[in-house]
Amino acid sequence: MSARNRELLGLLPASALVIAGFAAVFVQRQNVLSNVSLTYGILFLALCLGAHVFLRITLPYADPYLFPIVALLASLGIVMIYRISATDARQQAQWFVVGLILFVATILMFRDYRRLEQYRYVIVAISLVLLVLPRAPGIGEQVNGAYLNIKLPGGITFQPTEFSKIGLVIFLASYLRDTRQVLVQGARRLLGITFPPLKHFGPVLVIWGVAMLALVLLSDIGSSVMFYGALLAMLYVATGRLSFVVIGLIAFIGGAWFLGSHIAHVHARFETWQHALNPTIYNAPLGSYQVANGNFAMAAGGLFGQGFGESIITVPGTHSSLIPEADTDMIYAVLTSEIGLFGAVGVLIGYLLFVWRGFKTAMLSSDSFSKLMAVGLTSVFALQVFVIVGGVTRVIPLTGVTLPFISYGGASIVANFVLLALLLLVSNRARRPVRQNT
Amino acid sequence: MNDQIVKLFGFILVLFGLLVFFTSKWTVFDATALNNNSLNHLTAIRDAKIKRGRILADNGEVLAKSVPAGGGEWKRTYPQNSLFAQTVGYWRGSGNDAGLESYYAGRLNGKTESISSVLGPLSSSLKVGDTLHTTLDPKAQEEARSELAGRVGAVVALQPRTGAVLAMYANPTYDPNSSKCSASAGCSYFNRATQAAYPPGSTFKIVTAGAAINTGKYSPNSQVDGNSPRTISGVPLENDLNHSYGTVSLTYALTQSINTVWAQVGVNVGTPVMTDYMKRFGFYSDPPIDLPKGELRASNVLSPAGVAYPPGSQDEDIGRIAIGQGGLSVAPLQMAMVASTIADNGNLMRPHLASRFTNSQGETVQTIRPSLYHHVMSAQSAQDINQMMRTVVDEGTGTPASLGGISFAGKTGTASVGKAGQQRTDPWFIGFAPANDPKVAVAVVLENTPNEYGGQVAGPIAAAVVRTLLQEGK
Numbered sequence: 003m004s005a006r007n008r009e010l011l012g013l014l015p016a017s018a019l020v021i022a023g024f025a026a027v028f029v030q031r032q033n034v035l036s037n038v039s040l041t042y043g044i045l046f047l048a049l050c051l052g053a054h055v056f057l058r059i060t061l062p063y064a065d066p067y068l069f070p071i072v073a074l075l076a077s078l079g080i081v082m083i084y085r086i087s088a089t090d091a092r093q094q095a096q097w098f099v100v101g102l103i104l105f106v107a108t109i110l111m112f113r114d115y116r117r118l119e120q121y122r123y124v125i126v127a128i129s130l131v132l133l134v135l136p137r138a139p140g141i142g143e144q145v146n147g148a149y150l151n152i153k154l155p156g157g158i159t160f161q162p163t164e165f166s167k168i169g170l171v172i173f174l175a176s177y178l179r180d181t182r183q184v185l186v187q188g189a190r191r192l193l194g195i196t197f198p199p200l201k202h203f204g205p206v207l208v209i210w211g212v213a214m215l216a217l218v219l220l221s222d223i224g225s226s227v228m229f230y231g232a233l234l235a236m237l238y239v240a241t242g243r244l245s246f247v248v249i250g251l252i253a254f255i256g257g258a259w260f261l262g263s264h265i266a267h268v269h270a271r272f273e274t275w276q277h278a279l280n281p282t283i284y285n286a287p288l289g290s291y292q293v294a295n296g297n298f299a300m301a302a303g304g305l306f307g308q309g310f311g312e313s314i315i316t317v318p319g320t321h322s323s324l325i326p327e328a329d330t331d332m333i334y335a336v337l338t339s340e341i342g343l344f345g346a347v348g349v350l351i352g353y354l355l356f357v358w359r360g361f362k363t364a365m366l367s368s369d370s371f372s373k374l375m376a377v378g379l380t381s382v383f384a385l386q387v388f389v390i391v392g393g394v395t396r397v398i399p400l401t402g403v404t405l406p407f408i409s410y411g412g413a414s415i416v417a418n419f420v421l422l423a424l425l426l427l428v429s430n431r432a433r434r435p436v437r438q439n440t
Numbered sequence: 441m442n443d444q445i446v447k448l449f450g451f452i453l454v455l456f457g458l459l460v461f462f463t464s465k466w467t468v469f470d471a472t473a474l475n476n477n478s479l480n481h482l483t484a485i486r487d488a489k490i491k492r493g494r495i496l497a498d499n500g501e502v503l504a505k506s507v508p509a510g511g512g513e514w515k516r517t518y519p520q521n522s523l524f525a526q527t528v529g530y531w532r533g534s535g536n537d538a539g540l541e542s543y544y545a546g547r548l549n550g551k552t553e554s555i556s557s558v559l560g561p562l563s564s565s566l567k568v569g570d571t572l573h574t575t576l577d578p579k580a581q582e583e584a585r586s587e588l589a590g591r592v593g594a595v596v597a598l599q600p601r602t603g604a605v606l607a608m609y610a611n612p613t614y615d616p617n618s619s620k621c622s623a624s625a626g627c628s629y630f631n632r633a634t635q636a637a638y639p640p641g642s643t644f645k646i647v648t649a650g651a652a653i654n655t656g657k658y659s660p661n662s663q664v665d666g667n668s669p670r671t672i673s674g675v676p677l678e679n680d681l682n683h684s685y686g687t688v689s690l691t692y693a694l695t696q697s698i699n700t701v702w703a704q705v706g707v708n709v710g711t712p713v714m715t716d717y718m719k720r721f722g723f724y725s726d727p728p729i730d731l732p733k734g735e736l737r738a739s740n741v742l743s744p745a746g747v748a749y750p751p752g753s754q755d756e757d758i759g760r761i762a763i764g765q766g767g768l769s770v771a772p773l774q775m776a777m778v779a780s781t782i783a784d785n786g787n788l789m790r791p792h793l794a795s796r797f798t799n800s801q802g803e804t805v806q807t808i809r810p811s812l813y814h815h816v817m818s819a820q821s822a823q824d825i826n827q828m829m830r831t832v833v834d835e836g837t838g839t840p841a842s843l844g845g846i847s848f849a850g851k852t853g854t855a856s857v858g859k860a861g862q863q864r865t866d867p868w869f870i871g872f873a874p875a876n877d878p879k880v881a882v883a884v885v886l887e888n889t890p891n892e893y894g895g896q897v898a899g900p901i902a903a904a905v906v907r908t909l910l911q912e913g914k
Contacts, residue, residue: 239444300466301474343467395462
């Protein structure tokens, strides 16, 4: 079977899920929702099919599993958001369309994605600007102590760090392709530890600074873990030196620990993580109300969940939310509450499959830039899942990043479609049969 | 580089393993603790959607019911306010409940009635619980309250043949319709009928008599020394007003409640046998009634420091225990069980408040049948003590409890409390009627009165409640 036929077949589970999910939510809430909303499901499937046809024409050799996995995750996401807020689901569907347009545009513009290397300094500059934009007066917006969003005209809020992560990965892939040899050869041993040469390590230190900056300026632990983790992953793959990673980790943990004890907001996040069920912290402003109720929702889900639409999200008879940010930060808790441990693990396996195909793409690639970019994009994606799911399940402190393709959020869905487009571009080149190679 | 990518994937697998582990922790391993956490509103929100079964008195009067509160929710109301509070209890959500509401929470909450589909329990939001029919008699309950007239104390009435609790009322009480309850406003969740620890005074002489007669050491006609004082455990013990009665029969000693006689009987019977009979009557265990464990107290003997002696301890002053002092601490329900045992020919039935459950269609789904708790003594011994107790009301300390035409077997008690010389007492009365065919057994106690006598103050309350219950056809 050809790769594209396998992809088409892979879209079947997503179709089944989206139809069953919408039907379930509709049956449960038919007194509130109009049956017009059922057309969302059909529209969604039509869009997926369209994207598939487009891939057939433009990237015939690309990995056949990446897109169906994304479709499956996105279909679960749209059902969950629809179940939480029909209004948000309509907006998410619009963002989904925008995401697909950028997906198509990325593929058409960067058929030869290696051209991206030429713009690496422009890309990193834009990424850094996007990163600090939420702190800019007038357009920045503070949410729960962190600066994550910018406000665009028309009341749209946007999380620009979602794009920064892609830009930084492209830059690092290009930079490490050039310097990986010298980083290894110029390394010196001091006190039994191998240190990289400072001269070539500069830009890497810049990224460390960026991660720390994300912590200080944006008070955003999540983004800084994502960026920095991707950096270390790429550094490790580029040089093969675990010692670089260890040094980097120590530098990061040291910085994070220092900031954690000196920035009230970051410190509060640590407290709510460790003592979520402490009544004082639970009732405090910016306390553990959100995390604790996420835990309670998951407990209500149990092994098999309560069913779509059964989780209690707002206090009945009021508009005050029992699970704040139910369709963004906390969507994993709602999801676990409704489809249980089995469903939640299924979702995690979905993400793991994506990561596996991403790394597979990197391994099949012949040149270092492609390898490093695929590794970076995949790592940043995997870390984003870890940061938000880990935050909700209290493996680590909760910070506001989205669950890729599932959470409600315009920037998230659009940026992750660009990420997918880049991975498919790398994959198409890597898997192209040799005799047709140009 | 591919080597590193494989290792990196391994690391990501470990990270995701952590996510799976923690998700399992919250959904499965810690789920029960999280569901019961006091910060968790989900359980309360879900509970509010349950239409709990009603709780009814024995005549069908509604004691507790769920009324619509809007938004598909139900609110629990108690039409009788505080009158049945201590037995019916209250329900403010799982873990925040008391009394029968708590003990039978599962039954009252009922089961899901509609079928769950693969898409989840979509239409099962409406749950209907079973209705609980109790044995409580509203008229007797009302009578107990009006006779206590606001005084601190408790009244318990049992049906000797079945163990059915006909009345259980104590002051102070609370209004289950209100979540506010402050001691300064005369409100208390403490159920004195089942949780309090009073010295039983001379009512305990029935237990002593049971041990003495059923072992064959004494008969109602045994001649005993009624002089005062007598040295018991090395300390002189006096009769009331230090009155010496000379040599008297055991029946007379009960009729006049002669302390020196019963203390000597207790010493003669001995600690092991006394302890055995106390256990037979239900002492040293929580009463086997259908109320939550936290609302019950096992009757026992306390040291002067207030620590419970192990049953049969040689440190006990068995002579003074035999007259209901010496650190003996009992709940009113326990003394009602003693009276009930004599009334039912030596059989102690399990006291119970529930009689049956019916489902939403009105069909009986469960009947609580009478069951024997202990066979305490022979029918003959019980008959002997029954006869002795009749003389207490007919011509002894219990004459104020007389029921006129109906024979009432009883025993008074006036337990000294507080420091010596303060002249504070806990007046008691236990008994049953009609003595020749007992239908009702009763125990009444008042708390910490200014030297009032059981026969004078507790006796008339017992008589009034028994009269009401007999008029009710019990």
